[in-house]
Amino acid sequence: MKIAITGSTGQLGQLVIEQLLKSVPANQLIAIARNPAKACKLAARGINVRQANYDDPVALHNALEGVERLLLIASNELGRRITQHANVINSAKKQGIRLLAYTSLLHADTSPLSLAVEYARTESDLKASGIPFVILRNGWYTENHMAGVPAAAATGMLYGCAGNGRIASAPRIDLAEAAAKVLASGGPAGQTLELAGDTAHTLAELAAEIARQCGRDVVYKNLPEPEYREILMAAGFPEPIASGFANWDTEASRGALFDDGHQLSKWIGRPTTPLSEIVRQTLAQAR
Ligand SMILES: NC(=O)c1ccc[n+]([C@@H]2O[C@H](COP(=O)([O-])OP(=O)(O)OC[C@H]3O[C@@H](n4cnc5c(N)ncnc54)[C@H](OP(=O)(O)O)[C@@H]3O)[C@@H](O)[C@H]2O)c1
Known part of the structure; x- marks a missing residue:
């Protein structure tokens, strides 16, 4: 079982990997990074580091070879994310990925936040791709x-x-634990989780x-x-x-x-x- 994480050198990505290492051997994990030099500590722990920028479909295709489950951590490059995320989804489709989990935004389909448009569009693209998916609609980070x-x-x-x-916020660590649980368990495919404190x-x-x-x-x-x-x-x-x-x-x-749906605490099995x-x-x- 090969599990890959994009945005692996970011704050959430690093926490997801820490959580995954509790139940998944390092050699089953693939950390995708646009700058592999930032991932040297992950490589030192036996995690396979592969280079890919969200803007580079060829690199993404190569980075996803042999991957069965993928976490797409949303890009932080606002305004460019629809295309960047579509590049990841298209590559994942071509590589036959069996589960793609995507970090979206709380209530992305109805949220009035200016951010929501890009998140909602990627959710639609993911559903249209036919790849089995889990949408992790992350609430506001408490750290914000x-x-x-x-x-x-x-x-x-x-x-x-x-x-x-x-503000029903949750810290990154709780959201990382939820994402790691999805990746390690392979489910719940086809569901959208509203993850708030x-x-x-x-x-x-x-x-x-x-x-x-x-x-x-x-x-x-x-x-x-x-x-x-x-x-x-x-x-x-x-x-x-x-x-x-x-x-x-x-x-x-x-x-x-x-x-106030309490889906995050239900999914991670503890209060946020x-x-x-x-x-x-x-x-x-x-x-
Ligand atoms: N729910 C919330 O309150 C909230 C708040 C802030 C952000 N977010 C969203 O959640 C995501 C994860 O949060 P975070 O705290 O981990 O953010 P972060 O620390 O800024 O990490 C973002 C990650 O995306 C990577 N990335 C950005 N552009 C890329 C590109 N063109 N190609 C490949 N990788 C790229 C970054 O790579 P580098 O390590 O090389 O920079 C980094 O690893 C953010 O990207 C953003 O979409 C949510």
């Missing part, structure tokens, strides 16, 4: 809102524009958690979207990223990041990691 936590602990102010929107929080509740752990007051200040974007840019985020996060916060205020634990880790790393 951690960038402001050290500053909030230091200044007593947390900024955002998500209003009272409830068990507990949803508002940004005011995040501020309260920071306050609890730091033993000081932390206030959440809800800003108009343009003001929050300026704060993110002043903190060093490039304009497109700052615009994205500010806009996604606005959509969160309307419920775009909420889910609480917000408090990720705040604890973030504050510990910042010290």
